[in-house]
Amino acid sequence: MKLYQLRDGDIITVITFAHHKGGTGKTTSCLSIAGFLQKSGEKVLVVDCDPQANATSGLGVEPDGENLNMYDVFMNVFEGFPDVSIKEIIKETSSGIFLAPSSLDLVGVEPYLYNIDDRLMVLKDALKPVLKDYKWILIDTPPSMGQFVLNGILAADRIILTLDTSIFAKNGIGSITSIFEDINENTGRKRSADMAILTRAGVLRERKSTTEELSGLIKNIFSKDNSESREQIRQDELEADIKGIVKEVHIIPYDAGISESHIKGLPISHISPETPAGMAYKKISEIVSKW
Secondary structure (H helix, E strand, O other): OOOEEOOOOOEEEEEEEEOOOOOOOHHHHHHHHHHHHHHOOOOEEEEEOOOOOHHHHHOOOOOOOOOOOHHHHHHOOOOOOOOOOHHHOOEEOOOOOEEEOOOHHHHHOHHHHOOOOOHHHHHHHHHHHHHHHOOEEEEEOOOOOOHHHHHHHHHOOEEEEEEEOOOOHHHHHHHHHHHHHHHHHHHOOOOOOOEEEEEEEOHHHHOOOHHHHHHHHHHHHHOOOOHHHHHHHHHHHHHHHHHOOOOOEEEEEOOOHHHHHHHHOOOHHHHOOOOHHHHHHHHHHHHHOOO
């Protein structure tokens, strides 16, 4: 069931990207999907709830504690701090995606949140003034198990998990599942992931130099046990494990174009949509658009 529905029947879909580990492609996935949704003609808002502000800089906006940002929106609920609505901080980026920016100041919010009973619902309440303004609201969360992740999960009606294909990824599945279980137990609100995205697939193969490729070819001739086959086996096992928890799993191939998009402050949808990662994210965004 959708959490946000306007009186005239229009439905606002809020999607949170979550994982407690860094480097899993949360921000890249958030911005890439936001970009393709925006290119399809939808009005999209990205809410950056990560003090690292990677989604902010990834949309070409310099994180700046001097300007109003998500720190001010969260602190709005506490006595003695200015009344700041999320509407006051939103800016349109060069991509056409709207952004509620973050800054390092956001680090200072979490200690305050532990002092209030409704700390898990601050973000959900903060979004209410802008629900009629956007078709899609995408929330980027930090790599942690803290209050911003919990706020993001409880504010969303759809949740996307991101994992890389490293040997440690299996541990992450159990950890994020525990977060959902804790939320269900402590709040009575059932939450689970709607989709999982495996990122950086094939990074080992893509990073090989010509010399390494030649060396690998020779090795493959004499050995069935090579690094590439082990990587593929691990990726297949990981995908199978995730499908036991999340019905829909998508794989994003390693793509150097992702780094270029970060540098240019535009999502891959806007600078190189025909690259392998771009095509994969486009397919995902088409699925998401039907939610």
